[in-house]
Amino acid sequence: MNTPTRLAIFALGLTVAFGAAWGVGTAMSPVLDEPVASHDMGASETSHGEAAHLPGGLVVSQDGYALALEETTFRPGTRPLAFTITGPDGHPVTDYDVEHEKQLHLIAVRRDGSGFQHVHPVLDADGTWRIELDLVPGAWRVFADFTPAGGEGLTLGADVTVPGRMTTTRPAPTTIAEVEGGYTVTLTGDLAAGSSSDLTVSVERDGVPVTDLEPYLGAFGHLVALRAGDLAYLHVHPEDSDPGPDVPFVAEVPSAGDFHLYFDFQHDGVVRTAEFFVTASSSAEGEHGDDH
Known part of the structure; x- marks a missing residue:
């Protein structure tokens, strides 16, 4: 075996060993220290025709309406979340129809399904919604479920990151x-x-x-x-x-x-x-x- 070939095999071995060690380490005690890559499919405007084929919550904007979070990275603990729903005119929406006794329902959940919270933010006069969430380290998703006055019901979603050491397990099937x-x-x-x-x-x-x-x-x-x-x-x-x-x-x-x-x-x-x-x-x- 010539020298270049031996060096190539040695380098490949180091790469495999390093990858295996990294995978074991993150599985046992993963640490999230940077925002996760966005899962928002609606970073650009999603039309009604395109979104009609998608379940709710997969896009951040639809039919001219967009969910805009003031912050997307939070320290662990009870933290204030503020956001607006902007309308087709680009301004925050301030008029909503009441559905299930509320103008807007906010769902927050970690991406492994834990930490579920169903809360109802308070709407400021300028169109900003505010609520506190209990957050632990991990990648989170928040959903705004609402109906603009005289319009159709929408569910928009956006990602939130809480840096820190994560503990996560796959849930067991249960009824x-x-x-x-x-x-x-x-x-x-x-x-x-x-x-x-x-x-x-x-x-x-x-x-x-x-x-x-x-x-x-x-x-x-x-x-x-x-x-x-x-x-x-x-x-x-x-x-x-x-x-x-x-x-x-x-x-x-x-x-x-x-x-x-x-x-x-x-x-x-x-x-x-x-x-x-x-x-x-x-x-x-x-x-x-x-x-x-």
């Missing part, structure tokens, strides 16, 4: 959640891509069905669904129901795969959240399962 206060919350029903799926969330406390759920945002519960990976924000519609123990929903899932589901409910004056992690089948698989 049963234990919630602080002695609550057991169970999800029944199957998600199938390409069709409407009937889901029911049932609430018990200390083994007794809860039949006195309190209205929260105009319903006895709200369900948010995010697709694992890109965190696409999906359509989930609450159905009319009694105040427990069962709360029905209809979900529209555009693809097969894993999904994070978050169920907000109010009882004894406190809003609580149950989290689920489920897999949606393809529509063909769902039909095949029905035949058996």
Whole structure:
């Protein structure tokens, strides 16, 4: 073997060894010290025709409306988030329709599905929305769900970075959640891509069905669904129901795969959240399962 060949093999060996060591180190104790690359598909304007084929929350701008965060990097802790929704005229929107008792719903979640927060910012007279979020190190996504006055409902999303040492694990599939206060919350029903799926969330406390759920945002519960990976924000519609123990929903899932589901409910004056992690089948698989 000649000298150049031996040197090339030696260099390749060093490269492989270094790459393997780096991969192990980041998997065991990853540190995020720079903003993540943006996942916003709408860095430039996304038209209604283009966005019609996308689930909500994947773009930062659509139909002339854009989500603009004042800051995108935060230290860990409870931090103030400020943002505007600019309209087709380039100015902050100050007039919104009320949906589910609020003008705007803000969802914040880390990209691994943890840290879910469903909050309602306060709107300043100049069109700036303000709210505090509890943030731990990691890459986050925030979603603004709103309807401009007289317009169509939109969900826009943007990335947020919280530098620091991260701890993360892949969630285990689950349709049963234990919630602080002695609550057991169970999800029944199957998600199938390409069709409407009937889901029911049932609430018990200390083994007794809860039949006195309190209205929260105009319903006895709200369900948010995010697709694992890109965190696409999906359509989930609450159905009319009694105040427990069962709360029905209809979900529209555009693809097969894993999904994070978050169920907000109010009882004894406190809003609580149950989290689920489920897999949606393809529509063909769902039909095949029905035949058996």
